[in-house]
Amino acid sequence: MKVKSKTLFIVSFALIIIAIFIVFSISKPQKADFITLKRQDFKYTILANCTVDYPKPLDIKSTSESLVKAIYKKEGEKVKKGEIIILLDDSEEIRRLKIASNNIISLNKKIKNIKNVELPNLYEKEKELKLDLELAKNDLSRAKDLYEAGGISKSDLEKIQKNYGIKLSQYNQLKNTLDNYESSGVLAELNIQIENAKIEYEDYKKKVEEKRIISPFNGKILNINVQKGEKTSLQKVLATVIEDTNWLLVMNVDQRELGLLMNGLKANVKFDAYPEEIFSAYVTYVCTQIDKEKGTCEVRLEIKDQKANKIKYGMSGYAEIYAKSFSNVLIIPQRFVKQSKQKNYVVLYKNNRAYITNINLTRIGENVFLTEDLKEGDILLDIDIKQSGKKVSLSKEVKN
Template sequence: MSRRRWPWIVLVLLLAAAAVIAYRMRPAEVQVVELKRSALQRTLQFSARVATSSRVNIGATITGRVAAVQVREGDAVRTGQVLLQLEPDELRTALAQAQANARQAQARVAGLRGSVRSTAQAQLEQASATLRAAERELARTQQLIADGFISVARLDEARRAVDVARAQQSSARAQLQAVGDSGAELAQAQAQLAQAQAAIEAGQARLAQATLRAPTDGRVLLRNVEPGQIVQPGSALLSLALAGPTELVAQVDERFLDQLQAGQPASVVADAFPAQPFAARVQSIAPAVDAQRGSVEVKLAPGQAPPAFLREDMTLSVEVLTGERAAALVLPLSGLRDEATPGHGTVWVVADGRVQARAVQLGLRTLDAAEVLAGVAEGEQVLVGPGAPPGQRVRTRIVSWQAAVKHWGGTREDGVNSVVNTMGR
């Protein structure tokens, strides 16, 4: 090799080494996103079920055999409409017997107040006349004995006749009092009449109970009875959804209670009709939490007339708009380094070519972003994903919002945005 080539070789090696050193010493490249203002919405997702304002189970109050069932599941019913009929023959026979007993008791009362009372009055008058005659005979006997015309033995006979007549008068008077308006016999007869009339009312009520009617307008949800079946009191034979406003009822995890309030708008989709969403609004939030499930009951009302396809207990997917900002300074959650306390965290920004740590105050937070209230300004560059620590010089590469979101490795629960609950009633 010529000596003239050595200087060039050495120069090339020195330049290559300088290039390697310069490459290794250059600032590390980091990915940043420029903060901008945009609309920000937070939603909460959960499952719900359709429920009417009230539901009632219809059952028999007497034991009997089902003669006919007049409705089927899904039928609309009106107030007073016959739903089910029990066999009434035995009940009608019992009612007829009670009516006959009442007529008999009424006839007895009328008899006591009529002919029986007249007979008792006549007997009293006859007994009184007999007593008067016996008393006159006793007085005449006493006079004849005093005059010496008859013996004293006749006096005892006259006195016995008076005593007998007096006893007959007392018996007749007691009989008349018994059949009088305040007498015991008439009172007994009237009590028997009242008892017979009460038996009629009980028979009529039991006969009416053999016919089950709709208590109000509604729709038949369940039918658990067929003709010929023997039913007992307390068994639910039919279930009705009473006419009233349709409600959507959900059990929402208590962790998200602070996001919900009455009046919030929602979008609802029935699992069976995914192409027909409809609007709703949060109507009420239960004041108590279910301790066993750790959930709170939330009721929603359709915005207008509920869709015709809604059915009792139908499964729905609900998305409630729980927060909204028209123009918020939005930070991807991939740029949030830590969150020491709720609403306060730290981000790394690039200023003058170096990484700086900034404390920020956060507002509305969604699944993948948060509103920045203080700490950074619009247009500043925030590191997303892994990067150089504060104080180090860096080179920046601006990435899109979509790319920044991909760096966020949180879950649905971490985002404090949405949760899917199973609904129990």
């Protein structure tokens, strides 16, 4: 009996303790972080990760197998657009270029000789044959009249007809030669040859130019990957250069920030490589379309800072764009805005209790709201709206 009584007592005591704990828990006010509204001047900034995207180092590759004849630039040295960095062996290409050039000169001389000497002689010959043809025609006309009158024999008439035929054939042959001289004759063939020679010349001129490894822009030599006398292979990287221009950064911001972005906005940039230094930049491009999958907008910044020589292609960091300024406004961080049935609510703290309140809000960017439906000094709670009407204990104050 004593054991049973003792067990019953312990169970009863435990139930009483549990009941007291439940009652205490239910009656204990829930703690909530809070913010006290105050009017202030506010500069809205847009923060996002960024990457140095331009100018990108350019690898200049060999277009053929060749020997390195000379190297004119050193690593780290500045170079102007069109300057030769490396010269590959171009002796064979220059030899063939001279042959092609001499061939063009020779063909031009032949064409000039034809036009200035041969053609004038042929035209002179045409005049002579035309005159001879006219005389032979007149002789034939008189011979026909004499033959009808019995003045000459048929044999004499046939000789005169034959002579006329010879003169006519000679004239027509020369006339055809002249008519076809430029379209299908010697002159036409020479014109074809000279066009082919010009194509060959341009081809070797291009090959000579390919042996001159030049800079495509004003910039700096990052790497020289060959030595004088070295034999290069096809597509071997000979040198790496980078353009001398302001650095451009790419960042992707939430599409809700788009209405605040425009060219010319100032930004501060911090790179992971230099976490203690700030670099000045400006917005130079705002996206023309939204990435549907990410819901982001691409923005580009141009670095304009004396320390820009420290920056390297591909470096990462984050940028803060100074988007818009507001004066004497009440600011509510997004965590204190509750949504239900497409309406915006806040939870006000009054008399140690939470009260849900529907208010009008203006979204500024991604994480901030403005309102004129509340007053300075109002306290907002970061708490579930289901706690409305219940007692609340203030926990940690959130600073604006």
